[in-house]
Amino acid sequence: MPISSPPTSDETGDHPLTRTEFQIIRTVTKHPCTLWEVLSAVDGPIRETYRACEVLKQRGWLVFRKGRIHPGKLPRRLVQACQIDFSMVLEKLRALLEAAPPPTTEYFQEPMLPEDLCRRLEFMWERGDLFDRTFFVIGDDDLFSLAAALTGLPRQIVVGEIDLRLVGYIKEQASRLRLPVEAFQYNVADPLPASFRRAFDVFVMDPVETVPGFTAWLSRGLAALRHPGAIYFGLTELECPPKYWHRFQQLLNEAGLVITDILRGFTRYQNASLAPPDKWNKTKLVQQAPFPALQEEQNFWYRSSFLRAETLKSPKVPVRGRVKFDRSFYQSPFTMTLS
Amino acid sequence: MPISSPPTSDETGDHPLTRTEFQIIRTVTKHPCTLWEVLSAVDGPIRETYRACEVLKQRGWLVFRKGRIHPGKLPRRLVQACQIDFSMVLEKLRALLEAAPPPTTEYFQEPMLPEDLCRRLEFMWERGDLFDRTFFVIGDDDLFSLAAALTGLPRQIVVGEIDLRLVGYIKEQASRLRLPVEAFQYNVADPLPASFRRAFDVFVMDPVETVPGFTAWLSRGLAALRHPGAIYFGLTELECPPKYWHRFQQLLNEAGLVITDILRGFTRYQNASLAPPDKWNKTKLVQQAPFPALQEEQNFWYRSSFLRAETLKSPKVPVRGRVKFDRSFYQSPFTMTLS
Numbered sequence: 001m002p003i004s005s006p007p008t009s010d011e012t013g014d015h016p017l018t019r020t021e022f023q024i025i026r027t028v029t030k031h032p033c034t035l036w037e038v039l040s041a042v043d044g045p046i047r048e049t050y051r052a053c054e055v056l057k058q059r060g061w062l063v064f065r066k067g068r069i070h071p072g073k074l075p076r077r078l079v080q081a082c083q084i085d086f087s088m089v090l091e092k093l094r095a096l097l098e099a100a101p102p103p104t105t106e107y108f109q110e111p112m113l114p115e116d117l118c119r120r121l122e123f124m125w126e127r128g129d130l131f132d133r134t135f136f137v138i139g140d141d142d143l144f145s146l147a148a149a150l151t152g153l154p155r156q157i158v159v160g161e162i163d164l165r166l167v168g169y170i171k172e173q174a175s176r177l178r179l180p181v182e183a184f185q186y187n188v189a190d191p192l193p194a195s196f197r198r199a200f201d202v203f204v205m206d207p208v209e210t211v212p213g214f215t216a217w218l219s220r221g222l223a224a225l226r227h228p229g230a231i232y233f234g235l236t237e238l239e240c241p242p243k244y245w246h247r248f249q250q251l252l253n254e255a256g257l258v259i260t261d262i263l264r265g266f267t268r269y270q271n272a273s274l275a276p277p278d279k280w281n282k283t284k285l286v287q288q289a290p291f292p293a294l295q296e297e298q299n300f301w302y303r304s305s306f307l308r309a310e311t312l313k314s315p316k317v318p319v320r321g322r323v324k325f326d327r328s329f330y331q332s333p334f335t336m337t338l339s
Numbered sequence: 340m341p342i343s344s345p346p347t348s349d350e351t352g353d354h355p356l357t358r359t360e361f362q363i364i365r366t367v368t369k370h371p372c373t374l375w376e377v378l379s380a381v382d383g384p385i386r387e388t389y390r391a392c393e394v395l396k397q398r399g400w401l402v403f404r405k406g407r408i409h410p411g412k413l414p415r416r417l418v419q420a421c422q423i424d425f426s427m428v429l430e431k432l433r434a435l436l437e438a439a440p441p442p443t444t445e446y447f448q449e450p451m452l453p454e455d456l457c458r459r460l461e462f463m464w465e466r467g468d469l470f471d472r473t474f475f476v477i478g479d480d481d482l483f484s485l486a487a488a489l490t491g492l493p494r495q496i497v498v499g500e501i502d503l504r505l506v507g508y509i510k511e512q513a514s515r516l517r518l519p520v521e522a523f524q525y526n527v528a529d530p531l532p533a534s535f536r537r538a539f540d541v542f543v544m545d546p547v548e549t550v551p552g553f554t555a556w557l558s559r560g561l562a563a564l565r566h567p568g569a570i571y572f573g574l575t576e577l578e579c580p581p582k583y584w585h586r587f588q589q590l591l592n593e594a595g596l597v598i599t600d601i602l603r604g605f606t607r608y609q610n611a612s613l614a615p616p617d618k619w620n621k622t623k624l625v626q627q628a629p630f631p632a633l634q635e636e637q638n639f640w641y642r643s644s645f646l647r648a649e650t651l652k653s654p655k656v657p658v659r660g661r662v663k664f665d666r667s668f669y670q671s672p673f674t675m676t677l678s
Contacts, residue, residue: 064631290393336385
């Protein structure tokens with residue numbers, strides 16, 4: 001499937017903003033700032049922030065007046081991108097989730113809480129990874145793609161998803177809401193379609209937590225990513241032991257990515273996929289429990305850390321070809337929630 | 340300098356608690372719990388938590404009654420360790436900092452805000468890395484050692500510090516307050532004293548942010564660490580670019596450690612060491628600023644991420660011998676705050 005070329009902006013097309021530049025502009029549009037208030041709100045080296053300030057000054061987008069840094073005349077799209085109402089996005093996402101196909105363990109689906117998905121979006125926006133970026137998402141039972149597009153910021157979002165029900169639903173809603181979202185059926189064990197190589201700025205996943213599964217997920221994402229790019233993913237400690245985390249960090253390091261954030265407990269899940277008693281009672285979670293594991297008493301105990309990594313150069317891709325899709329792909333000795 | 344052997348506890352000496360066990364006990368001492376409330380509050384794989392529950396059940400430290408998990412008869416020290424008043428620690432730390440030798444750029448000192456140091460302590464306590472652990476600290480202008488000891492939890496804390504004024508002050512206060520803290524003069528460019536090898540559970544540092552400097556700091560810490568162990572350190576994006584972070588993550592990975600947390604902006608600093616105008620005006624921070632950098636307008640803009648990593652096995656140590664201590668040890672092209 002070819003990707004349609006992302007829309008270019010009339011207003012900022014000549015000046016694709018770096019995330020440093022975006023963070024600076026966002027800061028000064030809140031209120032006139034001191035240099036320190038700018039440095040407080042921008043990621044990365046002081047040196048880079050200083051350089052970006054010089055660029056924006058020359059472009060007339062930053063003006064120093066009466067002892068404070070003010071925004072100059074800015075494109076309207078950019079000003080809008082600096083003030084996003086995530087509560088509006090959350091409200092619309094809830095409605096979309098209610099009408100979506102229910103999660104199934106067949107594809108290891110377990111959607112996160114919609115408010116935690118919006119926190120992820122807000123974190124990406126804070127990092128400057130949302131505005132004017134193209135996204136590739138593998139697996140989207142959370143409807144990340146639609147929620148991200150509802151902010152109005154990403155240029156384009158492409159979803160690879162194995163569940164045809166979800167592919168259909170995402171396409172249908174994207175078309176109805178005129179969102180720049182495309183979806184196609186994709187099994188992560190298959191190679192990435194050639195037209196997707198190095199085509200995206202940001203990759204997002206909530207992968208299965210086995211070594212072969214994670215490696216495949218990451219490989220497809222890294223193949224799709226160009227430099228400078230960022231990846232975001234969830235990873236639990238609950239079903240993924242330190243030695244797997246260690247292996248995944250090695251993969252990232254060797255691929256030329258640096259991890260910038262690991263946020264413990266950032267994402268909670270709905271615990272809905274195991275609801276049928278025949279599934280519930282067959283899990284190790286229940287069978288090996290040291291105390292009664294009563295389904296109806298559950299709080300939102302299942303959670304993951306949220307990780308961000310960014311490229312230092314075009315990523316080196318761990319695996320390019322087809323990989324074996326067997327039990328070891330989705331189940332490890334640490335998997336407790338499958339029956 | 341030989342380390343005095345850490346005090347052993349009469350009460351838990353036979354049962355050195357894993358951090359999983361500590362986290363479980365701490366959870367059920369708050370109020371009787373469901374299994375889900377325990378899983379919510381404990382790090383690591385479900386499998387490990389289940390195993391630890393079985394151990395604690397057999398020991399009589401966990402009891403299931405009326406549908407809830409209760410604490411059994413616990414050692415008093417352990418119960419106390421489950422409820423720490425960090426605001427009391429903060430108050431005492433403030434007084435200690437006021438009387439401490441003032442920071443000097445000669446040794447790249449820049450103490451953090453005391454409230455942020457206490458947040459670090461609380462985070463370590465949450466992870467189960469404070470109770471009954473032995474600590475090695477390199478560089479302690481923050482007085483981490485005294486603050487940690489004031490919680491009453493660590494078995495022993497040893498500080499290696501280059502500044503003799505601080506060594507003297509820490510020893511003096513430790514003796515006055517009867518805290519299990521020792522300090523000795525140490526230049527991180529020198530090899531670790533042999534008696535310290537694999538002698539500690541936790542290593543803490545706020546290193547200089549050059550590749551040779553960080554490598555030395557980390558190497559001494561890893562040499563001092565035994566398995567299972569954890570390290571905690573601060574790292575900025577402000578003066579340490581992604582390519583250095585990437586190199587440091589490679590060092591950690593090759594040493595056999597996994598990064599479990601990267602908390603952006605967790606620690607703010609006092610911005611006091613540059614106060615003298617002759618120093619201030621000679622920094623790149625001021626000289627290269629795109630807008631006026633007025634010292635008196637500063638907020639707490641200087642901040643670092645807080646990282647935690649843990650061992651998978653006894654760490655492989657990157658560098659054992661003496662390293663060259665020259666300008667490149669403490670200054671990189673990204674250093675902006677030295678004159």
